Amino acid sequence: MKSTFLVLTLVTGLLQPASFAKPLIEEQIVARIDQGLQQSTDTLKQVVNINSGTLNFEGVKKVAEVFTAEFDGMGFDTQWIDGSEFNRAGHLVASYGTKGPKILMIGHLDTVFAKSDDFQSYQPLDDGFVAGPGIIDMKGGDMIIVSALKALKDLDLLDNVSIRVVLTGDEESSGRPLSLSKKAIVDGAKWADIALGFENGDSNIKTAVVARRSSVRWQLDVTGKPAHSSQIFTDEVGYGAVFEAARILNSFREELAGQGNLTFNPGLIAGGTRVNVQPKQAKADAFGKSNVVAKEVSVSGGVRALTTEELANAKKVMQKIVSDNLAHTSATLSFADGYPPMSPTDNNYKLLSMYSDISVSLGYGPITAVNPRKAGAADISFAAGHVDMAMDGLGLMGAGAHTKGEVADMSSFAKNMHKTAILIYRISQSELD
Structure with missing residues (x-):
């Protein structure tokens, strides 16, 4: 476990009410995200239109190249971890900062849709929905990570927090041995204080995941x-x-x-x-x-x-x-080796409480915990046992993941960017309160 002093500072800071200046800053964060929303949507369309089925190594790498350019543009240090040792394409790791609380943000580049599948493109539908392979599982979640961090960086609000993003290339079909395929996540978790996962959870914007069962x-x-x-x-x-x-x-x-x-x-x-x-x-x-x-x-x-x-x-x-x-x-x-449990710890629930408070302050309503029977295994399970707080299900909401009926509810896109960016900002201020 990490420093007891830091853990107590984080937990206490997360639960304290914002100071007088914070609401204005948080309004600026929301405005910045909204200004970039069309660009975020365009980039989401770009990556959805690249087939990145787990075994399409070339496609997985092409999606990684798009996100690498995004992180490089923000001044992150980026690294491609080759996956030949575990028979997969590999993983993208992006890092920023050396001060403050350490946050690991987890996503994945691959989808369940093979290169030969006929479900391959981004397709706008009625009422703000969009169909597309992997749009909620989980290229939408990846874009929420990128867009939230970009807004904070543009506003010079990343100086008091350290970030490591791990976008894996084999979440849908893990490479073997797991000790190698999940090493980037485990290493990131051992470094981090907090882990955040951007899967879509149970695809309900009113919930987040504080516990996942093993597989x-x-x-x-x-x-x-x-x-x-x-x-x-x-x-x-x-x-x-x-x-x-x-x-x-x-x-x-x-x-x-x-x-x-x-x-x-x-x-x-x-x-x-x-x-x-x-x-x-x-x-x-x-x-x-x-x-x-x-x-x-x-x-x-x-x-x-x-x-x-x-x-x-x-x-x-x-x-x-x-x-x-x-x-x-x-x-x-x-x-066999498998996904470990993400146990429902008290600190996970405190992090959820913080996230829920942010949602309420934005007018989006409270957030409750997903029933673990409704959430499958995910990469955050390899991180949860090494950090002091963990939460998942922060991605793009929708329906039909893993099917040709996969659709995103785009009304959740900006909302979850807002919540993520403000969560990171408040965590960054926890040592300063």
Whole structure:
């Protein structure tokens, strides 16, 4: 954890009412953002029209080039981190300042839409909505970062805060190993006091994210004694792989379902005399006959938990169930690296309170916490355990993320720029109050 003095100063400063001069400065911040709104919208259109599906490395780099030019123009130090070591395009890191509270701002350059997809362009719709691949997940959030920082820089309001922006190139499909693909975020978080994420959360402008559940994959492999089905349940043959797999999965459900915010799901299962699993393609096929006791079963799934303790307990219970085998069967359960939980800490809620106060002062209404069951895993999860305060869901709102119906509610674009810029400004003043 960071300096206790700094943490207390930040928490106290965040909750103090603004001084007499602050409202005027905050009005200037809003005005500056509004003056640049058309340029921000034009740049958003530009990056949305560049296909940057995770595996389109060239496209991801082209989007990074657009944002690099933006950060260079503000006087940030920019760095492209090549992703060849983790089989992805790479990440853009932009840094500014050496004084004051340290803020990590997190976005991503990639989308779920492949280069061959027919959903490729920015398309204005009626009533202030715009369709486009990745417009809310999350090129709109990236533009909120850029535009908020640009307004503060233009007004000479970045001198009392240190900023590091990490725009990853593999959020939608993480490179492996995670220790390398997420290193830029972890390093930034170890440096920072506060982490801010610009995903769209649950796409409700009245909410923000102070907690996200983990996303960890598991693999269950079960073996039994193959024999003629007439001998099943005998002392010599036992129960076979399918019955053992069924026992294990049902025991998971009986012992863990409904506990806190924990969920777990067996997403793919195959069993029989012979099983062929293709994990990279998320496929499996099997051969078996009704008169043969099954020799093997393969099950792949995922588990999500809100805290590290909840996840650790689930793993312990699952392993115990797997080890208590039926006669003449055996089983192994393994867990892959995954997204850790972003736990709902008191400081996260204090940061949310600050953000909500800003929203109210702007006339946008209060902000409440997203139900973690409605927010999936995101890159901020790799930062949250290393900073003193974290919040996500500050991006462009809309609907249909990850689908060809992805649309942005552009009425949220400037509003979330206003809130972000004022949040950074108030944090920058916390040591000075």
